[in-house]
Amino acid sequence: MNRYFTKMTQWAACAAVWCCMALLPAQAAKILTGDQRTDLYLPLLQGKTVAVFSNHTGLAGKQHIVDLLLAHKVQVKAIFAPEHGFRGKADAGEHVDNEVDSQTGLPVISLYGGRNKNLADLVRPYDVLIVDIQDVGLRFYTYYVTMLKLMEACAETGRTMIIMDRPNPNGFYVDGPILDMKYKSGVGGLPIPVVHGMTLAELGLMINGEHWLKNGRQCPLTVIPCKNYTHQSRYKLPVKPSPNLPNMKSVYLYPSTCYFEATPVSLGRGTDMPFQVYGHPDMKQFSFRFMPQSVEGAKNPPQLNKWCYGRDLRHVPDKVIWRNGINLEYLIEAYRAMNIGDGFFRSFMELLIGVDYVRKMIEEGRSAQEIKACWKQDVEQFLVQRRPYLLYDE
Secondary structure (H helix, E strand, O other), X not given: OHHHHHHHHHHHHHHHHHHHHHHHXXXXXXXXXXXXXXXXXXXXXXXXXXXXXXXXXXEEXXXXXXXXXXXXXXXXXXXXXXXXXOOOOOOOOOOOOOEEOOOOOOEEEEOOOXXXXXXXXXXXXXXXXXXXXXXXXXXXXXXXXXXXXXXXXXXXXXXXXXXXXXXXXXXXXXXXXXXXXXXXXXXXXXXXXXXXXXXHXXXXXXXXXXXXXXXHOOOOEEEEOOEOOOOOOOOOOOOOOOOOOXXXXXXXXXXXXXXXXXXXXXXXXXXXXXXXXXXXXXXXXXXXXXXXXXXXXXXXXXXOOOOEEEEEOOOOOHHHHHHHOOOOHHHHHHHHHHOOHHHHOOOHHHHHHOOOHHHHHHHOOOOHHXXXXXXXXXXXXXXXXXXXXXXXXX
């Protein structure tokens, strides 16, 4: 009996060793964001004056990139802030004023809302502009549009941009039509699909390589890549990227539910489940209901203080969302349930989806699969077009 237990103990010890060894590669493969790789970029900043385009997502581990740079005596002189502001609390589309950051005393210059239009004059005082911000990989998410404008400014002034790259939480697939540039706007700045599957650094390289800047100019660009990231990684965001993307479920559903922004249907702004539900006061044939209220990040949401009836998508498994990609069935179902014809859509629909045929096909009664088949060639074309600019394995 003792001999038996001794052998069992030895076997358990060996198993424990093997388990530990098996875990070592996973631990070694921890994804590092570009800003955590200080050995690659701190030498580039010696003696330089620096501005930083970032917000609350610019974390190098647990330390914000601005604080990290200041701790290393880098001459950070200004912060540029995107939509939602530097601390990430403003509503979608809300005007954000310039301010002074209370923690660092640095000037925060708002780049969203049109107040500071001459970006060339804004970047000219600095030698280097650092970009460190968490994107979610969608054409209508505005952070990359601001980066594009800053690339234009750097190209005009000869200032260097350094992109501290970050994983794309929707970086494992490509879906949606390529933007028809007649619909170019603040929610669509480049001829790319809705879900482009690229990181900001890869997108920056593509902007230069495809000559998408004005007059074919080039932005002086340096990239600090992520480590141990591939396009099949399922990267979970450490903090929410904007007020109404509170969790990974919302990030994964966002490519399918954002189109409700162009309709009277609520997508859950003003609740704790934005982009994970949809409903309207007149859709009483549905049993699930919710009531949007005024909250931080959604002060005046659609259908404020009204019971909205519709669908709860929080139970849809992530793997099903990933497999479906952009799923227009939600939008089509709500369109039919409302039964108000073209009054269902606003012109914002074309800005979001990027083409004019989707609205028409929904109104004609076509299925989500039929519509999706129309952009299959766009996806195939883009997968080839983007390949020279990828930094990470597909």
